[in-house]
């Protein structure tokens with residue numbers, strides 16, 4: 127199924143704009159999982175199965191798996207999500223960006239090896255660096271626009287002419303010129319609601335991935351006010367650490383579920 131179709135269906139069916147980020151850090155795992163060779167997979171499966179009815183997407187961050195030599199566990203995790211929760215799209219957070227020939231390999235890695243439904247990509251090498259991902263017409267490609275970190279302003283706020291800031295140029299280009307197949311989205315941090323509003327203004331109903339609530343302190347009400355579309359959707363609001371590490375004992379998945387539920391409801395209160 128096309129990523130955008132699956133996302134819209136998940137927004138409706140799950141009544142949720144929450145994206146749970148899967149950033150497994152073994153140092154923070156509960157004691158009963160410590161030292162197990164499959165700890166990353168087991169930890170993440172626990173989170174996924176406890177929260178799947180509360181989310182519109184899952185977003186595994188590839189660095190957390192690669193740093194632990196656990197790409198095989200990432201493959202198994204995505205396979206688990208597709209098998210057990212087939213209606214929930216998986217966004218592989220990889221933030222790739224390279225020349226076309228190399229980008230083709232990154233696209234094959236994300237969509238063929240890992241079987242992700244969407245990938246995050248850094249667009250700052252330009253259109254030809256994004257095109258290999260677009261060849262997978264049913265997959266989502268979510269481009270960094272205005273990132274959630276403080277240093278995001280260093281470059282993304284630069285005036286590129288006539289008072290237009292770099293992130294605005296990215297949003298305008300992506301919405302008006304690059305999105306011929308309708309499979310693009312943008313990343314805009316919850317920590318910058320004014321910029322969410324600006325990107326929404328420039329991109330119509332384009333889906334926005336919004337990380338930065340929870341551990342980074344972004345405001346849910348301001349995010350929703352700035353970014354929701356007329357029908358009360360349009361956003362995948364990501365929270366990772368605040369949900370993953372809500373508990374530290376054997377009941378970590380139940381603790382994660384409680385925070386995911388609170389977060390989903392806090393978001394829905396502003397739809």
Ligand SMILES: O=C(O)c1cc(=O)[nH]c(=O)n1[C@@H]1O[C@H](COP(=O)(O)O)[C@@H](O)[C@H]1O
Nearest residue numbers: 187219246273274337340341342365366367
């Ligand atoms: O593309 C992303 O997902 C992303 C973009 C961005 O601007 N800021 C950002 O925090 N992220 C990712 O979103 C997640 C945020 O995690 P928490 O701060 O723990 O909720 C991490 O996986 C980040 O890599």
